[in-house]
Amino acid sequence: MQKVCVIGGSRYVGKLLVTRLRAAGHRVTVVNRGSTVPPDGIEHLMADRNDEAVLAAALGSRTFDVVVDQVCYTPVQAAIAARAFAGRTPRYVMTSTIEVYDPATAVLPAVPPGIPVPEELVDPATWPVATGLPWHDDAYRQAHYAEGKRQAEAVLARAGGFAYAGVRSAHVLGGGAQEFTGRLAHYVGRITRGAEIAVHARALPSVFIHHEELAELLLWATTAGFTGPVNACSDGPLDVYDLTAVIAERVGRQAVHRTVAAGEPASPFSFDRHYAMSNARAKALGFPFSRTTDWLPGAVAEALAAVPSPAA
Template sequence: MHKNILVIGGTRHVGKLLVQKLLDAGHRVTLATRGRTADGFGQRVQRIVVDRRDHAAMRAAFGSASYDIVYDQLCYSPVDAAIAIEVFAGKVGRYVMASSIEVYRRLMGRQEDAFEELDLDLAAQAIDMDYPWHDPMLADESYAEGKRQAEALLYRDGRLPLVTVRLGHVLGGDDSTGRLAYYVALAQSGQALLYANAKAATSFISADQASDFLAWSGTQDFLGPVNAADGGSLSALDLHRRVGLVLGEKVRALPLTTQAGLSPFDFPFPYVMDTARAACLGYRFGDTANWLDLAIHQLQPELVCGSPASTAYTQTPVPEKVRQPAFIA
């Protein structure tokens, strides 16, 4: 059955792939964005220009609207979550928030097993509505805490029929974070990777698989948090070596005892999610090995020469540490 769907975000990376899948499935899709990024969907979508972080603007834009499904790609804090509750409570059939593996970050080192959804006690999570969540200078350091508090507030309130999809580290697609590009540039520069723990693997998911799982989650009837990650977790050292193998480069690595200046995806302890709940619900993820090599190839300078994403990495021998959010809509 075709649905009336709102996607908050949807012009970049996973969000753009999600919208395409929804359109391919025959759904009616409305995009809510600030209107700053062209989406390429033409007349196939309706558009509402609105600032997701503006209470009044959101109320004005969606005061009388109702949707079968809302995908919130831009909920980064409890303030954003409060806006969602105020605007959409009682008016949506299903609310799917794109969350992240980062909600488990502060649990690293406390258990040997992969993180299950209920390992995170959201009932005990403090919520700070006065923190400057929307300050761009604090975006990186507040990302994990913001996602965690957003989930806590939404579940604590209970008025939205809520699913929070906790995505693994997303790679591939038009990823602008530069995280995988870091390892490609490092391998091609011949400089050594400095790493903390060779066995501290973490969970990844391709941008295509992430968008597919989000689309699937919207059409199901389960509620609550659900982990989403491909099989085949990797440590930073594993990833570095894989990049070298794919590119035919001899790579070097040196262990460190400090946590300062480490590369993306380098963690002191294993940081892996358990996806058993998704499997029980009927979804089967792929394996990181099935798409990682292609994602690496696509970042070779000769393939992306002249693009904004490649410039920083081809001009400097060692890229400065890049931003590490787990999900970008």
């Protein structure tokens, strides 16, 4: 049994992680702004993580065996957390993203298509940090999501007050209406209606993970001893044609594709650039991944059930 603090933990993967931590016998504390009350048996601290004084006051004299940060998006947020939790925990786990590898958002070493991207492509120990940028502006933060995550990792990795581990999640699917990005529902809805789907002619594959598998990996990461980043993705990359084929089979309709040129906007999982991750490090550390094609039909069924009927 460990004392685990989850920052966020109010929806989707974070909510599922909290319930699994509790079921595993851990003492769980959730820190969020109070919009969602955690399940019974979970300590709830209401605080805005962006306000360092309020966060420190809410934490009081508490200490934890590990902190899992589900909602760190900027180096400013990371710096506040590093100061607030220094001396309170020996281990800090941040949920990061595949987007840190997107070559459209940073100058990165080229990785040939077909070669899974390893963690060392983005090293948080050496990544430059610029806390003076307008990270508090919502529009700026959303437009620079990938860079915010890269810099947040860098701040926490260098903080020195705890051991740092980062979980770089693939595109998360599953959960039906809980999947707040709506990307799988986008495809399910368009295929169901027979609407066109914009795709690149030479669409490159990406990697995915089921929301329950990601919650299980984060649960594993709370007690695992690794440090630094690990990639989290199910086995078996898919391109947009593979993805829509699985959806079309489950929906019982043909997918209608409209080809766009490289560099032009397309549907959410049509990529004209390569950054499909390798999960070899997490496997070597002991985490077993499922295959994407094993859980994807079920995730499609959940999304289909959540799509409003034409008469609605």
